[in-house]
Amino acid sequence: MKKISWSKVKTIVKSWRLGDFVWQIAVVVIGVVITFMGSDLVTQNSEKKDIRATMSLIRDELKSNREKFEAIVVEFSEDEHLSAILTKHDMKYRTIPEDSLRQFALLLGHIRGFSYTRNALDILKNSMLMQKISDKELLLQLTEVYERLDGFKATMNGYYDMKDEIMTPFHLALTDEQSRCIYEGGYGSWDIYLADRQVRNFVKIAYRYFTPDYIVNMRRYLDEAIRALEEKYHLE
Numbered sequence: 001m002k003k004i005s006w007s008k009v010k011t012i013v014k015s016w017r018l019g020d021f022v023w024q025i026a027v028v029v030i031g032v033v034i035t036f037m038g039s040d041l042v043t044q045n046s047e048k049k050d051i052r053a054t055m056s057l058i059r060d061e062l063k064s065n066r067e068k069f070e071a072i073v074v075e076f077s078e079d080e081h082l083s084a085i086l087t088k089h090d091m092k093y094r095t096i097p098e099d100s101l102r103q104f105a106l107l108l109g110h111i112r113g114f115s116y117t118r119n120a121l122d123i124l125k126n127s128m129l130m131q132k133i134s135d136k137e138l139l140l141q142l143t144e145v146y147e148r149l150d151g152f153k154a155t156m157n158g159y160y161d162m163k164d165e166i167m168t169p170f171h172l173a174l175t176d177e178q179s180r181c182i183y184e185g186g187y188g189s190w191d192i193y194l195a196d197r198q199v200r201n202f203v204k205i206a207y208r209y210f211t212p213d214y215i216v217n218m219r220r221y222l223d224e225a226i227r228a229l230e231e232k233y234h235l236e
């Protein structure tokens with residue numbers, strides 16, 4: 001191995017001026033700083049893209065949940081309409097035009113249910129991205145709208161669970177003649193339906209099951225959350 005010429009090294013070091021030394025150090029430091037800054041910028045841009053993509057998923061999920069909400073509201077409105085007609089006529093169904101009652105002939109046998117998804121929100125909550133979002137009010141708004149969906153699900157399904165519990169045994173106990181009569185939907189079917197005390201009491205429930213502004217407010221909460229995401233993250 002070739003020996004190091006220490007005399008030559010000393011000569012080189014002696015030939016350095018202080019400015020040269022400082023300049024060499026400065027170049028190294030600046031290079032390190034630029035490297036870290038570049039790395040941070042890449043990381044930040046990547047996080048912003050990930051956050052926007054996740055928020056887009058949540059927006060799409062809320063839109064889907066809103067469609068499911070509207071679908072079950074339409075279904076329930078039929079029960080509500082029947083209940084309102086019978087209740088306003090004090091259950092005296094023969095004072096109601098028979099043709100008006102025929103449209104509800106099979107309604108009491110319709111059992112429905114409401115479900116919604118929260119997978120996109122769970123992805124956000126279970127990721128490190130949650131800590132990177134500075135708009136905490138938006139996060140709170142999203143959490144609350146999903147909680148409201150959960151409350152609506154419990155309330156809506158509570159109605160249909162009750163309907164199933166009452167109407168399924170009722171229909172199973174009918175004779176062939178009674179089933180035929182109910183299928184026709186005239187006054188005779190309501191003679192059978194409302195002769196049963198449980199059915200008679202259940203039919204009254206749908207009318208004013210929700211407070212007048214409940215459904216309207218649910219729509220507003222969903223729409224506001226969707227709009228907030230679209231505006232904040234420029235989603236189309």
